[in-house]
Amino acid sequence: MQTPDPKQYEALSIEASAVRRQHGVWQRVRRNWSVRIAGAMLTVLVAVALAAPWLGTVDPTLFDPGSRDLVPGKTGEITTLNGETITHTFRMGSDSLGRDIYSRVIYGTRVSLIVGVLCALLALALGIVCGLASGYLRWLDGILMRCMDGLMAIPAILIAIALVAMWRGSLATVIVAIAIPEIPRVTRLVRSLVLSIREEPYVEAAISLGTPTWKILFGHILPNCIAPLVVQGTFICAFSILVEAILSFLGVGLPPDIPTWGNVMAEGRQQFNDYPHNIFFPGVFLAITVLAVNILGDGLRDTLDPKMAKRV
Amino acid sequence: MSVLEVRELSIALPPGSDRREAASRVSFSVERGEIVCLVGESGSGKSVIAQGVMGLLPKGLPVTGGTILLEGEGITHASQSRLRELRCTRMSMVFQEPMTALNPVMGCGDQLDEVLREHTRLSPAERRRKILDIVREVRLPDPERMVGSYPHQLSGGQRQRIMIAMALVLEPALLIADEPTTALDVTTQAQILKLIQDLQARHGTGVLFITHDFGVVAEIAHRVAVLRLGELVEFGAKDKVLKQPRHDYTRMLIGSVPTLKPHARPAEAGAPVVLATRGLSKTYRDRSWFAKRREVPAAVDVTLEVRKGQTLGIVGESGSGKSTVARCIVRLIDPSGGEVLLGGEDIATMPAGRLRPLRRRMQIVFQDPYRSLNPRRTVLEAIIEGPLNYGVARAAAVERARKLMELVRMDPESLGRYPHQFSGGQRQRICIARALAMEPELLIADEAVSALDVSVQAQVLALLEEIRERLHLAMLFITHDLRVAAQVCDHVAVMSQGRVVEYGPAAQVFGAPRHAYTRTLLEAAPGRDFAFGAS
Numbered sequence: 153m154q155t156p157d158p159k160q161y162e163a164l165s166i167e168a169s170a171v172r173r174q175h176g177v178w179q180r181v182r183r184n185w186s187v188r189i190a191g192a193m194l195t196v197l198v199a200v201a202l203a204a205p206w207l208g209t210v211d212p213t214l215f216d217p218g219s220r221d222l223v224p225g226k227t228g229e230i231t232t233l234n235g236e237t238i239t240h241t242f243r244m245g246s247d248s249l250g251r252d253i254y255s256r257v258i259y260g261t262r263v264s265l266i267v268g269v270l271c272a273l274l275a276l277a278l279g280i281v282c283g284l285a286s287g288y289l290r291w292l293d294g295i296l297m298r299c300m301d302g303l304m305a306i307p308a309i310l311i312a313i314a315l316v317a318m319w320r321g322s323l324a325t326v327i328v329a330i331a332i333p334e335i336p337r338v339t340r341l342v343r344s345l346v347l348s349i350r351e352e353p354y355v356e357a358a359i360s361l362g363t364p365t366w367k368i369l370f371g372h373i374l375p376n377c378i379a380p381l382v383v384q385g386t387f388i389c390a391f392s393i394l395v396e397a398i399l400s401f402l403g404v405g406l407p408p409d410i411p412t413w414g415n416v417m418a419e420g421r422q423q424f425n426d427y428p429h430n431i432f433f434p435g436v437f438l439a440i441t442v443l444a445v446n447i448l449g450d451g452l453r454d455t456l457d458p459k460m461a462k463r464v
Numbered sequence: 465m466s467v468l469e470v471r472e473l474s475i476a477l478p479p480g481s482d483r484r485e486a487a488s489r490v491s492f493s494v495e496r497g498e499i500v501c502l503v504g505e506s507g508s509g510k511s512v513i514a515q516g517v518m519g520l521l522p523k524g525l526p527v528t529g530g531t532i533l534l535e536g537e538g539i540t541h542a543s544q545s546r547l548r549e550l551r552c553t554r555m556s557m558v559f560q561e562p563m564t565a566l567n568p569v570m571g572c573g574d575q576l577d578e579v580l581r582e583h584t585r586l587s588p589a590e591r592r593r594k595i596l597d598i599v600r601e602v603r604l605p606d607p608e609r610m611v612g613s614y615p616h617q618l619s620g621g622q623r624q625r626i627m628i629a630m631a632l633v634l635e636p637a638l639l640i641a642d643e644p645t646t647a648l649d650v651t652t653q654a655q656i657l658k659l660i661q662d663l664q665a666r667h668g669t670g671v672l673f674i675t676h677d678f679g680v681v682a683e684i685a686h687r688v689a690v691l692r693l694g695e696l697v698e699f700g701a702k703d704k705v706l707k708q709p710r711h712d713y714t715r716m717l718i719g720s721v722p723t724l725k726p727h728a729r730p731a732e733a734g735a736p737v738v739l740a741t742r743g744l745s746k747t748y749r750d751r752s753w754f755a756k757r758r759e760v761p762a763a764v765d766v767t768l769e770v771r772k773g774q775t776l777g778i779v780g781e782s783g784s785g786k787s788t789v790a791r792c793i794v795r796l797i798d799p800s801g802g803e804v805l806l807g808g809e810d811i812a813t814m815p816a817g818r819l820r821p822l823r824r825r826m827q828i829v830f831q832d833p834y835r836s837l838n839p840r841r842t843v844l845e846a847i848i849e850g851p852l853n854y855g856v857a858r859a860a861a862v863e864r865a866r867k868l869m870e871l872v873r874m875d876p877e878s879l880g881r882y883p884h885q886f887s888g889g890q891r892q893r894i895c896i897a898r899a900l901a902m903e904p905e906l907l908i909a910d911e912a913v914s915a916l917d918v919s920v921q922a923q924v925l926a927l928l929e930e931i932r933e934r935l936h937l938a939m940l941f942i943t944h945d946l947r948v949a950a951q952v953c954d955h956v957a958v959m960s961q962g963r964v965v966e967y968g969p970a971a972q973v974f975g976a977p978r979h980a981y982t983r984t985l986l987e988a989a990p991g992r993d994f995a996f997g998a999s
Binding site for chain 1: 791820824828831837838839840841849850898902
């Protein structure tokens, strides 16, 4: 047989010289303006949440009957836990119990961010497990997906309200209650990704290399699902922050003594006509946070989605 | 006056590409009634030139110099409206993949009608008559039914005929065909090539035919233009370019095309059988609660044998069941019947747990080098994955990976890189190294060189051949390409519609085929009368 001399061909071949150049994913992400702006906004919010005690706040549970219904910027008195009375400037006014709304909104940032991030992580974790299982183990698919369909048939808020009512409101139960209705969406996404990735030759190669199923799932399939999951995660995060505020607003979320934006707004509801600042300030924070997370999600989708990445 | 004249055409690439220009000062012409083949490997700029002529270049690729004359009219910088007038009436194009070039939600007749409505003032009845005429002319059976069908209801060859009908319905002076037969089976390809030749001769159309396949060039070209990295290296009459190529690159390309003559390597008769199948069958069943159960036999009663140190080729067109057989053998799918004997042990119905230790004895290399490697794992991780699964220590596996990289002629220092940093041919070498890391007795190559350019294909074939000889491997080589099969196989099994229709030593199957289907395949091979690779 005429075996061509490989060395001779290597030199002339176009292929030998052509190595595809690709910009790193993170480089692309960092260059995206949506990601930059949203990232800056979220960094500020996280910093605010972390530095809450040093931002001129007082303990958000403190109240003083003498300082009820103050308008923003007014100075009044507030009693600390030790029984001392100190003068305090109510930057965002005070509510009908004489609590400092500014302190409650700033501390509320912590709760909202924690709820958003933990709900997203929990929904992703459970959704990934269910999605991988139903996408890869065909016998489990029917049962699992029908359960998910059932879960999706009930509005997310209703499930959350029912679950919190069942368990008594605390941070952990609220997070679980908000995350559970999100699981079917993640499951469906992961399942559809697994169904296409499992047919890829590199997965078949791994099977013939004797790689155990769990290693194929977590080593080959899952890493290739990450990009859409990150995007989905940001949307769950934004939605969870909203749902937590809604639950609190309806009085079925966290107990009223925990400062959350929803709780602050719920308490201000009665006096909305006379003292709109009770609702205005937490509302602005809520809107900015959700907007920032959604912009981040959009930016990530643009940069991580392989179809969008092909743009010249 | 030439139908098409391209003078010193330059087309820029976006900044950051591997070279500055997609086409640099390319000049050629197409005369009336002539077929000019534009040949080159992937990335040579041949499709970009076609797009440039049609005025279909994307924004990132501007024409930076030269002129394009269509029947004497300069169209290099023609306005969009002028180009729209010219398309279909004076120049038209046929694309590689007819399924994506046709609108899937529009009937074929409507798509043809659209062309006529846009460019003529014919009445609906006249348009209808013209459509039926052209459909008849491209030799589609039952024109009335064809006109009423949607693209997905037609076969690949029929879709391509509709595309050709659409391109020729207004009798343009120039037809650009961009790899029109690459996605088709060899027998369909032969028919389409014949059709293009006939129509072109009858209407005196000038054809610019873009291809990477020298067999096709030998079959239909009058003149040939060879492109390399955007530069025209050779342009001349077919016989001159193919028989006395002047440029080294042309010589290399032609030398890389495998011959159809089977190699004359004596096959050791007494070598031990590594793998045998007895009556292997696979039937796909549509499971449905309401509809009638549909059964599709993908492989029927396949009996084969691969011996140590020898290569068995399975040849067939798409849908013949050759890949199904390979996937049944490595148990990526479960056979529905028959035996797969690996060293005498039947693995056809073996449970996964018992099968696992046997998996390392047979490895597979797939067709698509871009999808065969996990994009998120380094080459090193890919190669050592198998050995680690079987308890080899990491240090030993890494050491072995370095040796294997040398064996497949790659730099061991590039083990830390990711797959996207390699070209198609290099990735296929990595896949071979990954398979060899398991020290298999049987290597299955499922269309392993089909996605590669001819020169790279020659290198990978040479590598496989060298490895088979050095490691005394048994090889199962699955291909649709008769030339490749002739070059590497000791025995050949020809498959059609799930059955092995002919099975024997390569010399016999290629030299004196007994089955009519084998003869059809051999006759359809483009450029079969041309002695390639001999130079």
